């Protein structure tokens with residue numbers, strides 16, 4: 001019988017083959033896709049998130065785990081859709097205007113997906129208008145902004161203000177190396193996360 005503990009361990013280790021094999025076997029045995037997702041894939045990514053926060057694993061391990069999760073998700077996703085499993089919430093993330101750094105943003109996207117969010121990644125150098133247009137189009141609950149340059153932090157402030165002026169109900173969260181909780185408070189962002197694992201906790205909190 002397919003063991004979801006083996007699946008979560010495969011995600012933690014970044015073992016793509018085992019992750020894919022156990023996902024297929026579990027589906028063949030009739031285990032609910034939602035159970036495979038929560039008790040196998042998300043359970044594994046949650047462990048990676050906790051270890052990443054505690055500096056017990058580093059960026060390469062997170063990327064490898066996320067890749068194994070992505071491979072397994074390619075098999076699971078159509079079955080989840082068929083089964084009507086709802087995502088935890090819908091989030092959108094972009095790097096603000098003038099800023100081309102995306103490695104941290106991509107990690108946040110992976111961790112959010114790993115936690116069960118439906119995530120729209122709108123890329124880098126995103127203008128306030130584009131943030132708003134895409135948020136409306138995708139009808140998201142959380143809008144994430146990333147910045148790595150002190151010179152692009154003001155783009156965050158402009159974007160947050162534009163989101164408010166547009167009357168969007170989505171909550172905002174910001175992050176990136178130069179950004180702080182104090183800056184988030186100053187510009188009126190609803191949340192701040194120092195790293196990708198914390199971003200999951202913050203996004204979950206913003207849904208409530």
Ligand code: B1M
Pocket residue numbers: 059093098099100101102103104105107108143144145146147148149150151173174175176177178192193194195196197199
């Ligand atoms: Co750039 N760069 N860079 N760079 N670059 C920095 C950021 C810098 C600190 C290097 C330095 O001088 N020591 C410096 C910024 C100084 C400052 O403003 N304080 C700098 C500079 C100056 C520049 C250029 C201006 C250089 C030049 O051309 N003169 C230029 C700017 C280009 C532009 O954006 N317009 C530039 C260009 C580049 C590259 C293109 C070469 C490349 C980017 C490649 C890419 O992203 N695809 C690059 C890189 C790689 C870096 C460093 C080396 C690494 C950044 C990184 O990816 N870190 C960086 C120096 C450093 O940090 N050591 C540097 C790893 C990543 C996982 O961490 O992005 O912090 P980070 O993400 C974390 C958290 O911050 C958080 O979670 C992530 C995971 O835990 N997080 C969020 C991030 N976004 C979040 C969003 C959230 C929540 C959490 O919610 C929405």
